[in-house]
Amino acid sequence: EPEVTQTPSHQVTQMGQEVILRCVPISNHLYFYWYRQILGQKVEFLVSFYNNEISEKSEIFDDQFSVERPDGSNFTLKIRSTKLEDSAMYFCASSESLAPSTDTQYFGPGTRLTVL
């Protein structure tokens, strides 16, 4: 069964450093998402991406964040200058379309980011 993959599974970084989290969405999916989950808290939407541009973003997704689809398979989230409060699990998700029955978002296994 096709699945979303993410690398790395764990990333430890120093405050102020840049990190890039990588995702490979399901191959026939057209809509891509990033969510984050701070330990013990709920899953929060960051950004959605379609047709090589951002469709929607939350208040969390400020100028320190950016997304890119550098090639036909990868989808990346970059945090330019990490802060302690960026420590969280970051989930990538993808969906086939927005039509009923094909708009389910499937999540990758996540990248645990720890900022020291």
Add this chain to the structure above:
Amino acid sequence: GQNIDQPTEMTATEGAIVQINCTYQTSGFNGLFWYQQHAGEAPTFLSYNVLDGLEEKGRFSSFLSRSKGYSYLLLKELQMKDSASYLCAVRRSGAGSYQLTFGKGTKLSVIP
């Protein structure tokens, strides 16, 4: 804005049936999703309702009443592996709106 409420924790016995409720308030509605999340893992899709009524999928069923802003997830023949958090998530209607808004999740413990 959106507000999604679900119980924080529930405990049920192996082999039993458990119902996890979710109430929501949203300015627009375009579907309610249930996900299962084991500790430290990704949310896994369980079910989806966009119209009123019951959707059945093996041991799992989900019900939606849009007029009441209410859904429940029903788990039958509980197994120990069903111990996990169950997340209710709502998608808003409107052009360009794709995001899911999640509740805090209900942590279900299945005991022998």
